[in-house]
Amino acid sequence: MDGDFTGPQSGPMETTESFDSLVRAEFTPRNTYLNTASSGLLPARTVAALHEAVAIRAEGRPLDPLFDDVEVARATFARLAGVPATRVASGPSVAAQSGLIAAALPAGAEVLTAEDDFTSVLNPFHVRGDLKMRAVPLERLAESVRPDTALVAVSAAQSADGRIADLPALREAARAHGARTYVDYSQAAGWLPMEAGADDFTVTTTFKWLLGPHGVAFLVVPEDFGGLSPLLAGWVAAEEPWNSCYGPVTELAHSARRFDVSPALFTHAGVRHSLALIEELGVAAVQxxxxxxxxxxxxxxxxxxxEPLPAPASAIVSVPGLGARQPELSRAGIEVSDRAGSLRASFHLYxxxxxxxxxxxxxxx
Incomplete structure (x- = not known):
């Protein structure tokens, strides 16, 4: 990476120099990588942890450290999200977590969404077939909540163009009409401060701005679980997992862990270190x-x-009409995305x- 970093002057990193030096120690891209909105780069500490996790499996060592990684990752994510770890469930993807939310809604319930939001946020509600789906422009989402709206589902930052949802206005409108909120932080967590405790449900995949491997998405639920059913519950969802390996689970976990599925151990082994790096740098500094x-x-x-599409204060910039130049840029060693005809560049800490x-x-x- 050539050039100087534009790191912040305050936050967990005392100086710009310390921010820069830590980032340089973790990342050595061989190209100009401006595509974090698709997948983030893996820090060196995460790569080392993945190698160790593979060695544990290959050598037949006990898997206890890998299961410990699941809980460390959960706790670190909870701190970044601003919620107790007891409210955080670990699952495989945003779509799977959205499916849990969709399954909890009664037939005929209205779900309000933003037009052209990311499919994993929307489709699990659509495939129910018995929900009233209503989509409006992102900018009109808060004003479009009405008394018969049961749930508003939206990405905190839009995948296609980086626009940021007005979450405070949305929460206020939802409370006024008795609706619940479901926010996907996948394109925001890691550079935009999270307030997961202010929403009913949030979901966040970890392979983008949180710099983890593919395979885990954290779901934040209310303390009372918000009416969700643990439809995917296996032995790991039990209060005492190792005593619940056979027959039906007699006692589900008293925390959001009741919504866990059998964990992707390698992913958690890596993501715990990626999350630790974000926490060490500080989200405000990264932002x-x-x-x-x-x-x-x-x-x-x-x-x-x-002229890029309007997305004030976003780390994602999309430029209409330039998407077709993505292959040319890739040949030149610059990685960006072509999204709906727009060239999408996303800028992160490296x-x-x-x-x-x-x-x-x-x-x-």
């Missing part, structure tokens, strides 16, 4: 760094005569001003 790079890109686009300038130079021809 300041990421947004400075995104703004540098927006400014450079203006000088080239391009990116530098030099990365932004290189993208602008190639776009300039």
């Amino acid at each position: 300041a760094h990421d947004l400075a790079l995104a703004e540098r890109f927006r400014t450079g686009l203006a000088s080239l005569g391009h 990116n530098t001003p030099a990365d932004v300038d290189r993208l602008l130079d190639v776009l300039a021809g």
